Amino acid sequence: MSRLAFLNARLADPASKLDVPGALLVENGRVADFGARLFNDGGPSGAEIVDCKGRVLAPGLIDMRVFTGEPGSEHRETLQSASIAAAAGGVTTIVVMPNTDPVIDEPSLVDFIKRRAAATACVRVLPMAALTRQLGGEVMTEIGLLMEAGAVAFTDGDRTIANARVMRRSLAYASTFGALVVGHAEDPELSMGTAMNECEFATRLGIPAAPAEAEAIIVERDIRLLEMTGARYHFGQISTRASLEAIMAAKARGLPITCAVSAHHLTLNELDVGSYLTFRKVKPPLRSEADRNAMVEGVAAGAIDAIVSSHDPQAADTKRQTFAHAAFGAVGLETLLPAALMLHHNGGASLLHVLAAMTAAPARILGLDSGRLVKGAAADLVLFDPDEPFAVDASALRSRARNTPFEGRTFEGRIHRTYLEGECVFERSISQ
Amino acid sequence: MRAVDGPILKSSHLLGAEALSIGEITGLLDLGEAYVDLNRSGQKKHSLLKGRTLINLFFEASTRTQSSFELAGKRLGADVLNMSVKTSSVSKGETLLDTAATLNAMQPDILVVRHQDSGAAELLSRKLDCCVVNAGDGAHEHPTQALLDALTIRRRRGNLEGLIVTICGDILHSRVARSNIVMLSKLGARVRLAAPRTLLPADAARLGVEIYTDIYDALNGADIIMMLRLQLERMAGAFVPSTREYFRFWGLDREKLSYAKPGALVMHPGPMNRGVEIDSAVADDIEVSVIQEQVEMGVAIRMAVLDALARGLAAGGRNAP
Numbered sequence: 168m169s170r171l172a173f174l175n176a177r178l179a180d181p182a183s184k185l186d187v188p189g190a191l192l193v194e195n196g197r198v199a200d201f202g203a204r205l206f207n208d209g210g211p212s213g214a215e216i217v218d219c220k221g222r223v224l225a226p227g228l229i230d231m232r233v234f235t236g237e238p239g240s241e242h243r244e245t246l247q248s249a250s251i252a253a254a255a256g257g258v259t260t261i262v263v264m265p266n267t268d269p270v271i272d273e274p275s276l277v278d279f280i281k282r283r284a285a286a287t288a289c290v291r292v293l294p295m296a297a298l299t300r301q302l303g304g305e306v307m308t309e310i311g312l313l314m315e316a317g318a319v320a321f322t323d324g325d326r327t328i329a330n331a332r333v334m335r336r337s338l339a340y341a342s343t344f345g346a347l348v349v350g351h352a353e354d355p356e357l358s359m360g361t362a363m364n365e366c367e368f369a370t371r372l373g374i375p376a377a378p379a380e381a382e383a384i385i386v387e388r389d390i391r392l393l394e395m396t397g398a399r400y401h402f403g404q405i406s407t408r409a410s411l412e413a414i415m416a417a418k419a420r421g422l423p424i425t426c427a428v429s430a431h432h433l434t435l436n437e438l439d440v441g442s443y444l445t446f447r448k449v450k451p452p453l454r455s456e457a458d459r460n461a462m463v464e465g466v467a468a469g470a471i472d473a474i475v476s477s478h479d480p481q482a483a484d485t486k487r488q489t490f491a492h493a494a495f496g497a498v499g500l501e502t503l504l505p506a507a508l509m510l511h512h513n514g515g516a517s518l519l520h521v522l523a524a525m526t527a528a529p530a531r532i533l534g535l536d537s538g539r540l541v542k543g544a545a546a547d548l549v550l551f552d553p554d555e556p557f558a559v560d561a562s563a564l565r566s567r568a569r570n571t572p573f574e575g576r577t578f579e580g581r582i583h584r585t586y587l588e589g590e591c592v593f594e595r596s597i598s599q
Numbered sequence: 600m601r602a603v604d605g606p607i608l609k610s611s612h613l614l615g616a617e618a619l620s621i622g623e624i625t626g627l628l629d630l631g632e633a634y635v636d637l638n639r640s641g642q643k644k645h646s647l648l649k650g651r652t653l654i655n656l657f658f659e660a661s662t663r664t665q666s667s668f669e670l671a672g673k674r675l676g677a678d679v680l681n682m683s684v685k686t687s688s689v690s691k692g693e694t695l696l697d698t699a700a701t702l703n704a705m706q707p708d709i710l711v712v713r714h715q716d717s718g719a720a721e722l723l724s725r726k727l728d729c730c731v732v733n734a735g736d737g738a739h740e741h742p743t744q745a746l747l748d749a750l751t752i753r754r755r756r757g758n759l760e761g762l763i764v765t766i767c768g769d770i771l772h773s774r775v776a777r778s779n780i781v782m783l784s785k786l787g788a789r790v791r792l793a794a795p796r797t798l799l800p801a802d803a804a805r806l807g808v809e810i811y812t813d814i815y816d817a818l819n820g821a822d823i824i825m826m827l828r829l830q831l832e833r834m835a836g837a838f839v840p841s842t843r844e845y846f847r848f849w850g851l852d853r854e855k856l857s858y859a860k861p862g863a864l865v866m867h868p869g870p871m872n873r874g875v876e877i878d879s880a881v882a883d884d885i886e887v888s889v890i891q892e893q894v895e896m897g898v899a900i901r902m903a904v905l906d907a908l909a910r911g912l913a914a915g916g917r918n919a920p
Contacts, residue, residue: 306837309844336838339796343812396796 170214176224181523182539193546196588227259227547229529232475239268244480250288252566254593256501257549257582260291266324272297274316289592322349342398357381364452383409402426408461429477430506445493467516474524476503480568497572505578546589555581607907612731615740616782630903648677651708658714671901699726730908745778747896760787767793768827793817818858852878
């Protein structure tokens, strides 16, 4: 029997609101025991010891929004390279988007992702499947067969289904199976050809811009369609106050609706586009400071359920372009936790509350058993120092693409180790 | 010769199950029963409708229903005229009224009409001086199908009271489903509907039926299983993503059938899509499938309907209600 004992830890489990100094014992990859009094009567015999030095030991993070390039664009990111980046970010479960080539819209392709992940990835990989064939927004996919193949949710990723009739039928069909639909809210016509948020700064820069309303219009439409059909619905990421208010009102009416925000929309605003910084060109675009504050408050109030990385690796050649022509997207797996912890350090939310948005909440939305400390569960764990400062260095990122919007920025919160089923999948070396 | 005498229908038209009383339905079923026996005994030719003109006006192709009405009319001695009308997609309403005027001039006694638009039969009944039989109007009603289904069930089970009838498939577009929901409920059956949500009409639960999206739940304990045809144009992603997914989750195969009551009967209005809504192993199993019997009942019940309507016609002349 392999035994692994974490001593001198600060145990943090958002699901049970546990935040105490203590120890945790892993046996054969499962959490055997944990608590403040564990090993008070002497250390475990025959166990490998990890001295946590007072750092936080928490459930491994679950990132609900990760784009990779596999299959089709392996030069951007593979499932393996994404998993290595995830492990370095304390993320033990990544939910990958179907926006690949080919699009994940067939049961056999869901199976491909699962088999490739099992063979190459060092963290758990859960595939979402397309909601419409070829992400074309017209023909619904085989939701029943795709669920049987292992798709955890259905989404067209960063594409909005423009046709309300298709969206209505897709929601109705998904509700037949109790399937989770993940929507993207950006009115395609209002945002077509635009590169940033509509604002004075965009005007000064001369960049074609989309109004923040492009998001709320789709959020409000989908809420009405949801009211007619009754599907489980999750907004993959929102970025504006108006969207959040519509979602809060819908939740208050009892609709089965959840939403997430990306770490970069919590920490950056439209002015961070600065002098045409293409690494800060993301979808949806960075918004006004008022909208960013609304996102921060939304997480603190629990109105926004989850925080995601929206990890979207882009090759250098597609980012070394004029702002209008550069690709959208930013990597984020390795900076998800430190960026999210800004909410804690700024006094907006407790550590447990911030962690919940990346553990218990995504587990609840996706119907997973993970994301919590519980005896007998797989020992997916992250060990981090919430207060240790560091500067983001793009060249040190493990992701195959280096398009971080945070280059040079100092965060507090360093991941030291990550475990998947009791196996160490990431360990920070002293030189890092 | 006729086992059941006297007037059966109050109206001079048969437009839908909705307007029929339980007494009228029972009367038609009794008369249909009598025609089944006559047809089987070899006494197929009668002179009841001698000198009467029956026009089959079909705006939609239908081999089965049209030939069933034609045969029923001919066995009762009527002169039968088949008209198949191919309509252009524009100005259908105008065409229909023009057609009505033309038909009136031909002085038919009974008009059997099939049309792709709901309400077409009723519109014609208001414009024509003859009896009108609705042989299917859009997604509205197909009363003779419901009558033949009721007759099939009644002959097998004696009574519909308390039977659980599960209607499965494209309820949204189905006139067969609508007529059966109404008629079978009137006869005391408990009707369940099973379909993906995209093929369930709005407020279906308010039709007095139980709604299921899981066919296993819907079949659990069912006495009668009625499978509906899934139109080809509805399979390719607009309402269901594919035929293989539809068959996997809603197609009736032996495994799903095993959830129904032992001895449950399987029905289908035809024509079947084998491997889509029904597996051949079930459709062709004479122990459970009464699909061929439904066709036989179809001729008998249409004879009963024509007979009943003829009773309202003035002796030797045209309809004078």
